Amino acid sequence: MIVRAELPPGVRCAVALSYDLEMCAGYSPVYINHGRIMPSLRDYTLSLCETASAHDVExxxxxxxxxxxxxxxxxxEHIVAAxxxxxxxxxSHMPLTTADTDALADELALTNKRLRERLGxxxxxxxxxxxxxxxxxxxxxxxxxILDAGFQWVSSHTDATMGKYGAAHDVAAASRLQPYVYPTGLIEIPFQGWMDRIFFDFEHxxxxxxxxxxxxxxxxxxVPEGWNCPWTSEGVLDSWIEFNLAAFDYAYDHGLLWTPVWHPYTHYLHDPQNRVLPALLxxxxxxxxxxxxxxxxxxxSALTVQG
Ligand SMILES: [Zn+2]
Structure with missing residues (x-):
């Protein structure tokens, strides 16, 4: 079976940018990842939303x-209302690969319930x-x-080739890992290109x-006002912007759907002035x-399954 992205008429390419909104384990003193977002990160996330709205982007x-x-x-509530x-x-940030699928079913159902009850x-x-x-x-x-919990789509497949074959390969991320269907009928929408966490906190x-x-x-x-990240070198933010503009250009030139995966927390640390999203948009x-x-x-919704 083949999955194709049907782009809206007259459109050259498509971008589905998503953020995982969480207190990442890699930034935690006790390696725990959770969704109780600290106030400064709430504010930062709302500023990302304002930037997006100013460019007519959801x-x-x-x-x-x-x-x-x-x-x-x-x-x-504000994010949803906007x-x-x-x-x-x-x-609780449980891996979908867990052998304890009863626990996974409970986590998915409980989160769905809370999203429904508290945010509609x-x-x-x-x-x-x-x-x-x-x-x-x-x-x-x-x-x-995952299907039994009511999901049509899962986004779980990362591009393990990033950083291994040079800049041109990295920039062409949207040409690899297209959406596909698992034998069960669940549709995968992979992560394309560099994830911000990997780029800033591992690769660079x-x-x-x-x-x-x-x-x-x-x-x-x-982090205090004017804080400079001590584990990356100067210029890494410019490299991140440059990479994303080039990866977008590749998708544009080739008429592709591009699906980058970012985190507000990573950008809060590495892009405190919120330069990246405005530059890309x-x-x-x-x-x-x-x-x-x-x-x-x-x-x-734009994906159609053929064959
Ligand atoms: Zn996460």
């Missing part, structure tokens, strides 16, 4: 459900915590667990000890031909 967020136990979820989408990222959202697309080089290909029971990390000491002492706390809106900016829900 963003896609995937949210770790345990944050929906917070009394104050006004920031999430037209952005929030979908399921499990309840019916989740239809699931983002995998972490992502996997082979997707969920050998895990039929996990695929069925020049001082892993500095990241480790920051994480232990200051992780999951607001300006670049996209300055193109001669129209570009469809889609949420992952819309990207899923």
């Amino acid at each position: 963003l896609q967020f995937f949210y770790v459900g345990n944050g929906l136990e917070d009394a104050d979820i006004g920031y999430l 037209g952005h989408s929030i979908d399921n990222h499990t309840y 959202v019916e989740s239809v697309v699931l983002r995998a915590p972490g992502g996997y080089a082979g997707g969920l290909n050998l895990l039929e029971v996990n695929q069925r667990t 990390c020049v001082d892993p000890d500095a990241l480790e000491s920051w994480r232990r002492v200051a992780g999951h706390q607001p 300006r670049h996209i809106r300055n193109k001669a031909d129209p570009v469809a900016m889609l949420t992952m829900r819309e990207a899923g």
